[in-house]
Amino acid sequence: MKRTLEEISRAHFPNAAATPAQVAAFESRVGWQLDEDLRAFYLHCDGATLFRRRPDANYRILSLAEIERARVCLRGEDDDSMGAASWYTIVYCQDGDYVLVDVASSGGPYPLLDAYHETYPQQLRQIAGSFREFLECALASDNRIYWLEE
Template sequence: MSTLMKRLLAEVDQRHFPNPPAAAEELAAFEARVGWRLDDDLRAFYLHCDGAALFMPWPDTNFWILPLAQVRRGRVAIQGRDEDANGPPDWYTLVDLQDTDFVLMDVSQRGGPYPMRDGYHGTFPDPTHTKVIAKSFGEFLEKALASGDDYFWLSGSTSEG
């Protein structure tokens, strides 16, 4: 586990609301279900906590990092259908922002690190509006924790991939 992830996970433990860790068997079952492997940052996170609410406990949080059992294709979560017309098959929900808005991870580059995208339901799946907001989960988590509970990518400080 990287030094950055160790620091971020310690902060999640101290100031936020982590779930208990996922077991290695749960990670293996998740990877078999979705057909891709968690990258190093995601693996470290889920072995540490199987999801977490940042800043405020669920259901009042703006940032709910989903448990593995609730990670699914973005087009299913946002559009309600698992069809190509409803978005790319390789964009998965990772963070629930409430009201059918998500942060999505783009797993099209198998192996990671996976870029994180803004999954605003009003413009999804238009790629001009579903912009990369962090180059990896670690970068996303670092920016989210520093944000003071704001959607940091809406202030113009996005990371273009």
């Protein structure tokens, strides 16, 4: 993860690091703990855009303050009919599309899911087994949404 974070700092657009107090406040707010990869990322940078600056970034990793339950973000309702309570937004991919982190398994690593706004919550698919895997694939993508190339 160290090399990946160094690449983000060198070639992309990271935010300033979150403090341990900000991480603790986030975990208290959402009721789950960041896994090892997410904790390392947020203590390195509290969100980032990859390849291009906002608003043109295909990959905008949300800051801790921006992460919210997916069903609230995508459907405006905190109701089980609008998706699992364990799905949270983590990456904004333009046009209302998100990558979600599924925190159902305690401790992680947490899988990441593609959440296309028009088919959410009926159709989701896992696109990475961990945040580390997601970052590695995204950084190797040359700014393409890598899971759409399959």
